[in-house]
Amino acid sequence: MSSNQSFAGNPCPVPFVQDTFFTGGGFVEGRLCASVTADIRCCLPCPMTDWAYPDSFKTVGSVAQWLSVVGIICCVFLLISWAVLPVEKTFRHYLSICLTTGVLLMSLGFVIPLAAQPEECFDHITPNSMQTSSVCAASGTFLLLGGWAGVMWVFLRAVSLHLQICWQVVVGRNFMWFSQGVGWGIPVIGVVCALVFSGVSFRFGSTCHINHKNSLADLWIPLLVFAGLTIIIQFATFGYCIKVYLASLADNSASTEGSGLPSYTNSIRTMTPKQAYRRVRRVIELQWRGIAIVLIIITDVIFFSIVFVFQDNTVEAVKRDQSIAGDWIGCLLQNTGKKEPCLSKAAVLVVNMKTVGAVLFLLGMNGIWLALLLGRWSMVTGWVDLIMGPFSDRNKREFVSVDARLDDLKKDTRSYEMLSRDDGKTMDDSVTPSVVTPVSPTAKLPMRSPTSTNNRDSGASNDGRRTPDYFGHTARYHAPVRSFSSPRPPQTVTWDARETYARSPPKQDEYVNPLGLNRI
Template sequence: MSTAALANITECISPFLNVRSYPTTGGETASRFCKPLNANLTCCLPCPLTDWVFDDHIGSQIATADHLSIGGFVLNVLLLLTFWILPEEKTMRHYLSVSLAVSATIMSLAFLIPLGTNPNYCHDDITPNNMNTDTGCAFTGSLLLFGWMGCVVWIMLRSIWTMLRIVVDFQRPIAYKWVALTLGIGLPAFYLAICLPISGVAYRLGDVCIPSRTSAFATWFVWVIVFSTLSTLILIFTIVYCIWKFALSVVSRDRLDNEVTTSTSFIQIQQTKKKSLQRRHRLEWARIKEVLLMQWRTIILTFIIMNESVYFAIVFAQQTGAAEAALHGVRKKDIEFASCLMMNHGNKNACLAKATGMGLNQAQVVATLILASANNSVPDIFPAVPRVNAHGMEASHLQSAKPSRTKSQAESRQRRVCHAESWQRRKG
């Protein structure tokens, strides 16, 4: 059916419904998937949209994603209980780990609620429910926004902490703790307060309400990507710094191995300073290596969350963009899909190959929901953060103690340097 033929239609053909038959308020009217065929007729796909652009297995696949959150919720609760009950030295309890686990627990609740409420996706035949027309939508959307943003922010704070400990040997953990708590709680609450009234949440994909309208990019999605990207860049900088320090340590060791250790070599002041610098590089690398080994969880966790956040945002952007584009005219691919449904009397299975024009891909959507649900258990795999005492030192002996061999070598060289300087003064 051509564009000219659609322009001459005076009544919507099944399964499409005339938008004039429904009120202009109530539910998420901006998320209706409607096409203006001419100046007097706008036809809409029935709600929910997923029933028309995906195959019949989408319902069971969404349910599978929701059930995965049960495991994540149980693991997070067990982790929090161990933090609370067991001694600190047994659990490596740290406010950065506890806060991340709490955020993941909140996020998992967003996927658990639909399992017991059997959500009603639609306000009427063409309009999805939103937070104003469905209480379950309001709860799941709020929990998802706060929990997801909380996970991203706390991982960013962990990355900053890793960088401060390795790069600048930061020694004020109490000050950082209060700054981190303020940002870790304040930023998710702030963006939740911004996103809900401006963008709102609605049933768009699956059983959990997500931000709707194009304004969601500015109020929420872009900030998830920004914080995730910032975490990754900080860790990349930290890793490059570690590689640089490692290279200096290797060069220093090789130079010392190639030098001839004679009594005259220690008389030269320039060589003494050179060896002192080389020794400092090696000791600094020893300290960095210990911190880096204890922070490998943070590094892996940051890259996982970064990749997932960008992937989520891309999929949601495609879905939102497709819905918004439908409001601005008829596209060729949409005409093909609509014509197929009309000619097949609403048999979607005959038209699924053409549904890609809606900007949606079932495999991507299902993968997104499964990743989002399973993401809640990631903090349980990488929970630990090294503890720091009131003096700013790591509670683990690995941070404060230098390798015994390196220490003994340094002391031996220092004695030789002092002997050489003393001999030089007597000679003068």
């Protein structure tokens, strides 16, 4: 709305307008008005931020919204990677997936106004609300839901880490279902309560925020309670880690020098300080990304909550006591509606623009932090392999011949030559291969004559390949007759070759294979 718009019979000085020119519609409680006489109320033109901040404020808001766009791209990349790529490439976990989803929803609350470019004001003095603007309803709902989800999932991540480090509890499927119920149930309930009892409107920039009415009870206090619990749990975990570290420095027991694991006879509850320190260090090395994300998200939410609550309370205080903004109003009247000379006196109405810009930038960067800390370079290589897979298949060899290079076998110890039914011939596509693996006891190599055995044991067969017979004999296991698991008096032990399955002395005419003496 133009600030110099004239209204016939307007008793209010420029730039103020009498509220009787506008009846109903929009968020009427969002007007900033002051009573001049018993019958005249003069209101500041909408939006209020245009009068309290310099013109560069819109540029700051636009930059923060474009940061949210980058954050959304990062979140979408993470979510698609976790859904498409194998787990060994992404190391996905439901705590990370749900937290990223929450940050994505919160970022949508800033991106939707950027794409829709909504009209912030319903009329000259009244801002739009969720009843009069669908864009306002969408952006406000996404902002509330994303903020709630972000706080709840960092809270659950902090609880999970605390249980693992401090109480040696392995969180499993029960904790996962509990987290899903709490992590999404409480945000949905909180958003419904906030929209029903408070509502959202254009009160601070182009994104809709919760109204002042009942906002402390249905949003800010519960949100800050969970944020405070997260900080307490996180610092309790840090305190335990410091305690374990200090105890390990004073531990001089020789039994813990050789291994960082608890002994076989001791449970995890009886670990020495050095063993406990090594266990905690391993957990932190695996979870440091999650710890950093918890601290970043919870700091952003608390910072945003404090700033917006302070801003909201300041505006409400001005509505109750117009003398608070007396100097600023007098400056506007003196300069006939020019805001530039009066910006220094508007500090009593709004939060400093640098502080607001810092809050918006931090919220917009949450998705980028997730990509940096939860993303891995293996995701990029995984996408390259997935995209280039159809093209690389054309270059693959259709079969492995009997004269395959030994370098390929050395690179992959699990690969075996695929032979046809006729020994020594290349397997053709029309022949069904017989796969030979070390775990297949029924696979047998073809019988050979003593001459071929001689050649085989000497290191080469007729076709020049090394084909050691690893599967020719099967050892039968027998339980030991004697056991020394408990102290017993020494017994006279006699050695019998048949009991130990040792090879009998060879006869004079029998051929002895020197390379096969190690086989049973």
